[in-house]
Amino acid sequence: xxxxxxxxxxxxxxxxxxxxxxxxxxxxxxxxxxxxxxxxxxxxxxxxxxxxxxxxxxxxxxxxxxxxxxxxxxxxxxxxxxxxxxxxxxxxxxxxxxxxxxxxxxxxxxxxxxxxxxxxxxxxxxxxxxxxxxxxxxxxxxxxxxxxxxxxxxxxxxxxxxxxxxxxxxxxxxxxxxxxxxxxxxxxxxxxxxxxxxxxxxxxxxxxxxxxxxxxxxxxxxxxxxxxxxxxxxxxxxxxxxxxxxxxxxxxxxxxxxxxxxxxxxxxxxxxxxxxxxxxxxxxxxxxxxxxxxxxxxxxxxxxxxxxxxxxxxxxxxxxxxxxxxxxxxxxxxxxxxxxxxxxxxxxxxxxxxxx
Amino acid sequence: xxxxxxxxxxxxxxxxxxxxxxxxxxxxxxxxxxxxxxxxxxxxxxxxxxxxxxxxxxxxxxxxxxxxxxxxxxxxxxxxxxxxxxxxxxxxxxxxxxxxxxxxxxxxxxxxxxxxxxxxxxxxxxxxxxxxxxxxxxxxxxxxxxxxxxxxxxxxxxxxxxxxxxxxxxxxxxxxxxxxxxxxxxxxxxxxxxxxxxxxxxxxxxxxxxxxxxxxxxxxxxxxxxxxxxxxxxxxxxxxxxxxxxxxxxxxxxxxxxxxxxxxxxxxxxxxxxxxxxxxxxxxxxxxxxxxxxxxxxxxxxxxxxxxxxxxxxxxxxxxxxxxxxxxxxxxxxxxxxxxxxxxxxxxxxxxxxxxxxxxxxxxxxxxxxxxxxxxxxxxxxxxxxxxxxxxxxxxxxxxxxxxxxxxxxxxxxxxxxxxxxxxxxxxxxxxxxxxxxxxxxxxxxxxxxxxxxxxxxxxxxxxxxxxxxxxxxxxxxxxxxxxxxxxxxxxxxxxxxxxxxxxxxxxxxxxxxxxxxxxxxxxxxxxxx
Numbered sequence: 001x002x003x004x005x006x007x008x009x010x011x012x013x014x015x016x017x018x019x020x021x022x023x024x025x026x027x028x029x030x031x032x033x034x035x036x037x038x039x040x041x042x043x044x045x046x047x048x049x050x051x052x053x054x055x056x057x058x059x060x061x062x063x064x065x066x067x068x069x070x071x072x073x074x075x076x077x078x079x080x081x082x083x084x085x086x087x088x089x090x091x092x093x094x095x096x097x098x099x100x101x102x103x104x105x106x107x108x109x110x111x112x113x114x115x116x117x118x119x120x121x122x123x124x125x126x127x128x129x130x131x132x133x134x135x136x137x138x139x140x141x142x143x144x145x146x147x148x149x150x151x152x153x154x155x156x157x158x159x160x161x162x163x164x165x166x167x168x169x170x171x172x173x174x175x176x177x178x179x180x181x182x183x184x185x186x187x188x189x190x191x192x193x194x195x196x197x198x199x200x201x202x203x204x205x206x207x208x209x210x211x212x213x214x215x216x217x218x219x220x221x222x223x224x225x226x227x228x229x230x231x232x233x234x235x236x237x238x239x240x241x242x243x244x245x246x247x248x249x250x251x252x253x254x255x256x257x258x259x260x261x262x263x264x265x266x267x268x269x270x271x272x273x274x275x276x277x278x279x280x281x282x283x284x285x286x287x288x289x290x291x292x293x294x295x296x297x298x299x300x301x302x303x304x305x306x307x308x309x310x311x312x313x314x315x316x317x318x319x320x321x322x323x324x325x326x327x328x329x330x331x332x333x334x335x336x337x338x339x340x341x342x343x344x345x346x347x348x349x350x351x352x353x354x355x356x
Numbered sequence: 357x358x359x360x361x362x363x364x365x366x367x368x369x370x371x372x373x374x375x376x377x378x379x380x381x382x383x384x385x386x387x388x389x390x391x392x393x394x395x396x397x398x399x400x401x402x403x404x405x406x407x408x409x410x411x412x413x414x415x416x417x418x419x420x421x422x423x424x425x426x427x428x429x430x431x432x433x434x435x436x437x438x439x440x441x442x443x444x445x446x447x448x449x450x451x452x453x454x455x456x457x458x459x460x461x462x463x464x465x466x467x468x469x470x471x472x473x474x475x476x477x478x479x480x481x482x483x484x485x486x487x488x489x490x491x492x493x494x495x496x497x498x499x500x501x502x503x504x505x506x507x508x509x510x511x512x513x514x515x516x517x518x519x520x521x522x523x524x525x526x527x528x529x530x531x532x533x534x535x536x537x538x539x540x541x542x543x544x545x546x547x548x549x550x551x552x553x554x555x556x557x558x559x560x561x562x563x564x565x566x567x568x569x570x571x572x573x574x575x576x577x578x579x580x581x582x583x584x585x586x587x588x589x590x591x592x593x594x595x596x597x598x599x600x601x602x603x604x605x606x607x608x609x610x611x612x613x614x615x616x617x618x619x620x621x622x623x624x625x626x627x628x629x630x631x632x633x634x635x636x637x638x639x640x641x642x643x644x645x646x647x648x649x650x651x652x653x654x655x656x657x658x659x660x661x662x663x664x665x666x667x668x669x670x671x672x673x674x675x676x677x678x679x680x681x682x683x684x685x686x687x688x689x690x691x692x693x694x695x696x697x698x699x700x701x702x703x704x705x706x707x708x709x710x711x712x713x714x715x716x717x718x719x720x721x722x723x724x725x726x727x728x729x730x731x732x733x734x735x736x737x738x739x740x741x742x743x744x745x746x747x748x749x750x751x752x753x754x755x756x757x758x759x760x761x762x763x764x765x766x767x768x769x770x771x772x773x774x775x776x777x778x779x780x781x782x783x784x785x786x787x788x789x790x791x792x793x794x795x796x797x798x799x800x801x802x803x804x805x806x807x808x809x810x811x812x813x814x815x816x817x818x819x820x821x822x823x824x825x826x827x828x829x830x831x832x833x834x835x836x837x838x839x840x841x842x843x844x845x846x847x848x849x850x851x852x853x854x855x856x857x858x859x860x861x862x863x864x865x866x867x868x869x870x871x872x873x874x875x876x877x878x879x880x881x882x883x884x885x886x
Contacts, residue, residue, distance in 0.1 A: 020775040024674050030666030031675075031683060034745050038690040041701050041742070147393030155387050156394070165398055167875075172401050174796065174871035175864055176803025178836045179408070182843070182860040186407040190848065207400055214397065240386040268694030271805040271836070275843050305696045305806075312700040313810055325704065329697050340692030344685045 042333070049330020052323040065122040065327055069283055070307070073119035073320055076111050084320070086120035118311050119321045123328050125285055129301030130335070132198060132286060133277060134267045137205035141266065142259055144206070145213025149255075152214070153221040154229075154243055173211035178271040180208040185275045196300040198286070201277020208272045209262045216262070220254030221247065253350050260343035268336045270305040278306035304332045408864055412857035419640055420620035422851060425513070428541055428611050429506035430548045431637050434498045436605050437555065441495050443595050444488045450591060451481050454584045458576065468578045476574045487565050490558045498551060503636070505544045512536055545611055552606055559603065563596050570596075624858060630816045630838070632852050640855040642862060644818045648733070648832030651819055652808060653801045655737025655828055656744050660801075661794055663741070664748030668790075671749075672756040673778050684753070691746035698739045699810030707735045707811060714829070724826035729813055734828045736812040740804055744797040751796060755789020756782060788877050795874035799867050805836040812837060835863050 053062055071087040085093060094111070101108035156162050184204025194200045224247050232246035233239070279300040286301055311325050380388065426432055455477060458469040469477070515536050522531035570592045576582050627641015667687065671680050707730040714725040724734070759782055767777040783790070813831020816838070821827050839856050846853040 016773065020773055023775050024670075027666050027670035027674055030663050031670045031687075034663050034667050034690070034749070035683065035686055037742055038686070038693070041693065041698065044705055045697060045701060144393050144397045147390045148397040151387075151390035151394035155390060168398070168401060170875055171868050171871045172404070174799045174803075174874075175404075175867050176805065176836060178803065178805045178839050179860050179864045179867070180404070182411075182839065182857060183404040183407050185843070186411045186857070187403060190411075191407070207404070210397055210401065238383050240383050264692055268692070268696075270694070270696045271840060274840055305694060308696050308700055309806060309810065312703050317704060322704070325700065329700050332694060333697055336694050337689070337692060341689060344688055344692075348681075348685060 045326065045329050045333055048322070048326040049333070052327030053330055062122075062327075066127070067124055068122035069125050070118045070123060070281070070324070071121040073116045074113040075116070075320060076113035078109075078111065084120075116318075116321050117315055118307075119315070119324045123304065123307060123324075123331065125282060125302040126304040126307040126328065127331065128285055129278070130267060130304040130332075132301060133201050133205060133273065133303055134263060136198065136202035137209070137266045138259075138263050140202055140206035141209050141213050141262060145210050145262075146217050146255060146259075148214050149217035149221060150243065153218050154239070154247065169211045169214050173215055175211075176271075177208050177269050178274075180204060181272040181274055181276060183207070184272060189276055194298060196275070196277060196279065197298045198277060198301055199297040201273045201301070201303075204272045204276045205266050205269060208269060209265050212265065213259065213262050216258030217251075217255045220251040220258065223254060224250045253346075257343050257347040257350060260339060260346070264336050264340040264343065267339060268305065268332075270303075270309055273303055273306060274309075277301060278303045280306070280310050304328060304335075308332060405864070408857060408861050412854060412861045415640075415851065415854035415858040416617065416620050416624065418851040418854055419624060420615050420617060421513070422638065422640075423615045423620060423623060425506060425509050426637050427613065427615060429509050430498075430502040430545050430611060431506060433548055433606065433609050433611075434495070434502045435637075436602060436609070437491075437495050437498060440559070440599075440602050441488065441491055443598065444491065447588070447592060447595055448485055450588050451484060454581065454588060455481060457584060458578075458581055469576055469581060473574065473576055477576075480569070480572070480574050484569055487562060487569065491562055494551060494555055494558055498548060499636075501547055505539075505541075508537070508539055508544070512539060541611060555606065556603055559599050563599050566592060566596050624855075625862075628818060630833075632842070632855075638851070640851070640858075642835070642859060644816050645833055645835045645838055645859065646862075647818050648812065649802055649808075649834040649836070651827065651832055652733050652737045652740060652812060652834060653798055655733060656740035656801045657794065657798060659738065659741035660744035660748055660797060664745045664793075664797070665752050665790055667745070667749050668752035668756055669778060669783070672753050673774075673782060684750075687746050687749050690742065691750075693742075694806075695743060695804055696806040696810075698742065699807040702735050702739050702807065702811035703731070706738060707731050710735055710738070723824055724829035727829040729829075729831050731811050731813040732829050732831045733812060733819070736808050737828065739807045739811060740801045743804060743807070744801050747800055748793045748797040751793030752786070752790045755786040755793065758789065759785040788880060792874040792878040795870055795877070799870040799874070802870070803836060803863065803867050805840050808834045809837045809840045814841065835859050839863075 053065060054060055055062055074083075074085050074087065074090040076083055090113070097111070098108050152162065152165065181204060184200055184207070188194045188200035188203055189196060192200075228246045228250065229242055232242040237245065277300055279302055282300065282302050286296060286299060290296055308325070308328050311321070311328060315321050317325075458474060458477060460468055515534050519531045519534045519536070522528075522534070570589050573585055573589055576585060624640055624642055626643055627639055628643050629639040629641045630644055631637070631639040667683075671683050675683065711727045711730050713719065714722075714727040719725055727734070763781050763785055764777055767781040768774070772780065812834055814833050814837060815831040816833045819827050819830045819832050823830070839859055842852070843856055846856065
């Protein structure tokens, strides 16, 4: 069509052409409106979050934000100055004041502080919790999902049973994640008595994405031409040898990209862990003060998405609280965004390379 | 498939001799490993249904018991009177509104009604308000009686449950120690039933005084006010006309009429109230939540469908390849934004921004503006639209991509313009794919939790659809939101807990249905394109 300006039967400019151009512009505006709103959301979180996370002088990063647990923020006037302190610092300060007052033999100065929960300190336990949850759930989901896909696509006999299984899996992929959360609570937390724990969170998250992993892996396996398998079997290879040498190497890249997308999904989900794994507050890191090694799996953790939910719904919006809120949202977006972006880029590359 | 080939391998002249593990060849071990995993996946995914129903199905039994107590304790009886009293309250409010209009000034310094008229009106209004005094009195007494009976019944119920629990754990003696009072419902309810005569006398005199009052309505010189007053008079006459029906209902009321199981189910599915931890009666009606969910989904789809499909058409048919290779991953990346971050954005920025925009004077013609609440269905709907756009976009784009190229070429060769080709050839050919894309987007939007939990305003009431399209600016609550919000604070095994599971079942069935239909449409369309 780009050569339309040169061909002899070119349409003359007229009402129709103008209409067409207007219609195309409407479509273009639709597209860029979507992009603009996406960019607007992202840039708002990134700009305001970057202010909380980065610093203008060395070491350029707000270190406490990444190395400490959340605590309350106290804001007060002290000798005409506006002071902001975290909870522990504030208590030490009060003790120091009382001590100073005692030595000088006077009443300690009255300090009226305004406190905001969660607004000081950092989000280390949340990051740790999210990483633990994501890694565990991903391992379970990929192990079960890829094996199931291999079985369904390579070994299982075609029949009504398999068709039913496929139908169930495809339909379960659309079930809301909160329903999986309810299921995880019913099965793991209550029936198996795991309580609110890392283990319950792993399995709940894993099963939330399992239908997606199976479907995506199966797509990747299906994309490998049948001829590869037939040739390998004809050469006398066993089915497992065929799968390992002739099918998996070609399907692996496709599986990988979809798996990474699933990792992003696991990391980003909040609803399934709300009642199965996440605590609103927990001072200790998961590996601290363990009596048995097994206790590691049966403890709740703080998680970044749940933390964002808590800080955005349970505390008021103002300048002091906004730093934590945007900081946490920014870090979370960064983690999930990087995972997702790598998968999207990888997929773009792979699409170009597949030539059969 | 390969499996058939394995069997025929036995007849092959060169057979494998390999080690066996537990009587299985290596290949069989590998195969059973994969098979085992597949079975685990499928079984657990099946368990989802099982566990949802395990926790949820008892709700209907408990709800039936809940409704039985409601009836047995006479709460239902008192509620009939309550409705009568509420009807009067509504009339009173209507009168008050007329007074508000009357007090307004048409021009500065010129009120709508004269001072004398207003005085007469106020005297009338106070006389009107006093008319229902005896009715309120009897209602107050009956409320107390019924509450007392309910407390007794509920206590008995609890003791019974405790005894059963003790018996189940084999502690006979402790179970025997629990004394369960026998309640003579008939005797308990007697004061309630005997109050009928008193009530009919009261409501008779109320009707008489109301009729009198409707005849002695103050007259207003302003025609608009006269119209309002006439409307009020009509409402009043309707109200008085409803008295015989109330009497009849009271007379026909039986405390021992059975609450059937279907009625317990319909009370859940079509109940208009979701009221928990109330001192009077708990209601578990899912209708406000369902309407909230659908209202928000509707807003989201109204935004996402034109944008998503428009973008798909643009990227697939109009954009240059270089533009296309940039736009596609960018829109796909939007779907990676976690919903909780979007919800936070709604609370922090969008809600306030929308409210500010709605207060601009020149935008007042838009229905629903100005918005009163920062968090409402519109805020949540906009963000959910952003979630749905990438899904609808990528699926619709796939659908357009799968339209055979020859269709387009043939159309262009016949002399159709590009626009005609898009609207008459490409879109109709890909329409089933686009419809299923929209359905899948709907499924995603209905099931989304965090955005609606944070941004929808969480008011449990059926939105007031009489506001027309302006309904979008009201706060609502949703099915997903209520589960997320209340699950953390309910007693395990209690009726409220089970009610939330029942909502989960409803959500599960709804999303399965939507998905199933979408897959069906998609399947048919795939058939067409090959």
